[in-house]
Amino acid sequence: MIVKELLKYVFMTENYLTLPSLGGHRDPAVRENMEEAKELLKYVFMTENYLTLPVSGTGTAGMETAMFNVVEPGDKVLVCVNGYFGERMCDMAQRCGGELIRLDTEWGHAVDPARVEQALKADKVKVVFVVHAATSTGVLQPLVEISRLAHEHGALMMVDTVTSLGGCPVKVDEWELDVVHSATQKCVGCPPGMAPITFSPRAEKVLGARKTKVQSFYLDMSIVQQYWGQERFYHHTAPISMCYALREALRLLYEEGLEARWERHALNSRALMAGLQAMGLQAFAQEGYRLAQLNAVRVPEGIVDANVRGRLLDEYSIEIGSGFGVLNGQIWRIGLMGYNSTARTVYVFLSALEAVLQAEGFALSPGEAVAAAREVYG
Amino acid sequence: MIVKELLKYVFMTENYLTLPSLGGHRDPAVRENMEEAKELLKYVFMTENYLTLPVSGTGTAGMETAMFNVVEPGDKVLVCVNGYFGERMCDMAQRCGGELIRLDTEWGHAVDPARVEQALKADKVKVVFVVHAATSTGVLQPLVEISRLAHEHGALMMVDTVTSLGGCPVKVDEWELDVVHSATQKCVGCPPGMAPITFSPRAEKVLGARKTKVQSFYLDMSIVQQYWGQERFYHHTAPISMCYALREALRLLYEEGLEARWERHALNSRALMAGLQAMGLQAFAQEGYRLAQLNAVRVPEGIVDANVRGRLLDEYSIEIGSGFGVLNGQIWRIGLMGYNSTARTVYVFLSALEAVLQAEGFALSPGEAVAAAREVYG
Numbered sequence: 034m035i036v037k038e039l040l041k042y043v044f045m046t047e048n049y050l051t052l053p054s055l056g057g058h059r060d061p062a063v064r065e066n067m068e069e070a071k072e073l074l075k076y077v078f079m080t081e082n083y084l085t086l087p088v089s090g091t092g093t094a095g096m097e098t099a100m101f102n103v104v105e106p107g108d109k110v111l112v113c114v115n116g117y118f119g120e121r122m123c124d125m126a127q128r129c130g131g132e133l134i135r136l137d138t139e140w141g142h143a144v145d146p147a148r149v150e151q152a153l154k155a156d157k158v159k160v161v162f163v164v165h166a167a168t169s170t171g172v173l174q175p176l177v178e179i180s181r182l183a184h185e186h187g188a189l190m191m192v193d194t195v196t197s198l199g200g201c202p203v204k205v206d207e208w209e210l211d212v213v214h215s216a217t218q219k220c221v222g223c224p225p226g227m228a229p230i231t232f233s234p235r236a237e238k239v240l241g242a243r244k245t246k247v248q249s250f251y252l253d254m255s256i257v258q259q260y261w262g263q264e265r266f267y268h269h270t271a272p273i274s275m276c277y278a279l280r281e282a283l284r285l286l287y288e289e290g291l292e293a294r295w296e297r298h299a300l301n302s303r304a305l306m307a308g309l310q311a312m313g314l315q316a317f318a319q320e321g322y323r324l325a326q327l328n329a330v331r332v333p334e335g336i337v338d339a340n341v342r343g344r345l346l347d348e349y350s351i352e353i354g355s356g357f358g359v360l361n362g363q364i365w366r367i368g369l370m371g372y373n374s375t376a377r378t379v380y381v382f383l384s385a386l387e388a389v390l391q392a393e394g395f396a397l398s399p400g401e402a403v404a405a406a407r408e409v410y411g
Numbered sequence: 412m413i414v415k416e417l418l419k420y421v422f423m424t425e426n427y428l429t430l431p432s433l434g435g436h437r438d439p440a441v442r443e444n445m446e447e448a449k450e451l452l453k454y455v456f457m458t459e460n461y462l463t464l465p466v467s468g469t470g471t472a473g474m475e476t477a478m479f480n481v482v483e484p485g486d487k488v489l490v491c492v493n494g495y496f497g498e499r500m501c502d503m504a505q506r507c508g509g510e511l512i513r514l515d516t517e518w519g520h521a522v523d524p525a526r527v528e529q530a531l532k533a534d535k536v537k538v539v540f541v542v543h544a545a546t547s548t549g550v551l552q553p554l555v556e557i558s559r560l561a562h563e564h565g566a567l568m569m570v571d572t573v574t575s576l577g578g579c580p581v582k583v584d585e586w587e588l589d590v591v592h593s594a595t596q597k598c599v600g601c602p603p604g605m606a607p608i609t610f611s612p613r614a615e616k617v618l619g620a621r622k623t624k625v626q627s628f629y630l631d632m633s634i635v636q637q638y639w640g641q642e643r644f645y646h647h648t649a650p651i652s653m654c655y656a657l658r659e660a661l662r663l664l665y666e667e668g669l670e671a672r673w674e675r676h677a678l679n680s681r682a683l684m685a686g687l688q689a690m691g692l693q694a695f696a697q698e699g700y701r702l703a704q705l706n707a708v709r710v711p712e713g714i715v716d717a718n719v720r721g722r723l724l725d726e727y728s729i730e731i732g733s734g735f736g737v738l739n740g741q742i743w744r745i746g747l748m749g750y751n752s753t754a755r756t757v758y759v760f761l762s763a764l765e766a767v768l769q770a771e772g773f774a775l776s777p778g779e780a781v782a783a784a785r786e787v788y789g
Contacts, residue, residue: 094472
């Protein structure tokens, strides 16, 4: 656009990222940035879905946008619960008047498609909800089979990819996912504050056939999409600086390439887990279903969870997650996400944890963790 | 906190604004920033209300938070409509099951308290909603009398201060306002993306007596307040960089002082309006009820609105607002908000508008506008 070109002239630069410092949300330069963010979101979601944009709220707003736009009062909603966010989605399904069918799986385990099939046979379900990457447990949920089953029974497939997007494959079109939301601050590598979301043409049809209004004006896609679309119809004032941050994070992601990024996350996780296991710690999530970006391990017996996390933060400025809900005090959740998934992070963290655990009286052989990680890097 | 102190040591500085570049939302340094933002919000809202915080969404999310938390299905809601956002609040009141009583006033005019009283006598109303500073028309709504009437009839007083907060007096406690929301990007001088909100103890009582769940999980204050409160109960991931931006914007506001800031806005508006009138333009809003931060003038006859705005943007990088809804093509809305309310802005804008209007064939005496503005500055 003209503003960007003029700035390049003034600065005497060809830098791609030459932008006005501030613009109103109706400024053409800002609009262009928003268009680019939408296009890059299609890349990271691996989709051609027209209705792909970032919602102006955090991941929780994205969840609510997904549920509220699809579900009308009385609709049957099958929510698979194997961690904290499935639990939360049950709450949201009920707040918008959905009839909740809840399928519980032990935390730390993946959802079994056979049980989803049973539930789909027993009830005429409008939408199946699954969490792709369970932040609370470190479990990666396979989606293809559940998606196939949902469609076979005339239901939409709704997926939470808050922790997966950008860190491992999220193939919206290939896996035929219908409503997929995420967040910006995990593997996309942007500050928190927006929630990417995408709706398949199948989902758009369901939205178009609603008999009642979406119960939130702020999250009503029928209006939001006209703001983000060519209509430019005023709905709210987009969080401009967040839009710029998102576009830039996505550009970096695009330059790295999705597959290279997935491999990077996988490699650093293998190194981290090798180090942790050498230290004597045990993985929490079910084998074969472990996330690379969120590594959950059990707190060893005799060790006080909060002491270790407190020391890591105070002495090394490293923050790791505690267990949510029923897992409180029982596991640590170690994130290696986006720009933070590096060998450097792995080495620094293993060294710090080793020092802290030793100080807390845990028996280990100093140096073995880092050595094990180095072995993985080869 | 320790992190900030260590950073000061490393940087060998006593700078107040020494912060880690990034922190998780549970990081103590980030928590401290959030606490400070809350305290500074109390200052700008002129309130002692405990329940004062920024909602993690834009102003529209703030509106919805206000309405959704107060209104339960069947509650009677009196919405005063004298511009675009009153209209919008009617929609929100209905989406949460409220029984809407709508009081229309001609756009560009203030709401008459006598008519509010009539409506309050006719129905048992739970809450009265008024827009304090109408962005769509440039009208400043007096609140004290309507607030008194609302309480006399046992109703809560709910006010939209999106455009007023930080630009003119918003005396929440003195005026006994009960539910007041705003936005960050207007006179607070921060990027868009959060919505400050405050609830009086009277409003808190109403929230506590709800029989039904708030219909949005994301905006449910009973949970949101536990996240922002000492409980630190996980609800969502706050938009960290926005929290820092807000705290910094509020600090600048605090350093300037509220009264100095109001005076600055008033002075620059007087200069701008003197210039515009010297140019032959007419104010749109009712006399005696005109905003300083949003100056609405009529598009002169024979002049095409879009041409003028297009030229201002392309040739001078100045964006002014068009008329909303029924006022489309009829008025211009000229913002002088926050850091943008300066004599410099006034001079540059008057000079640019004069050039554009002349090029568009409008008859004026060159130089008179700037001279009239200079007279005001003395």
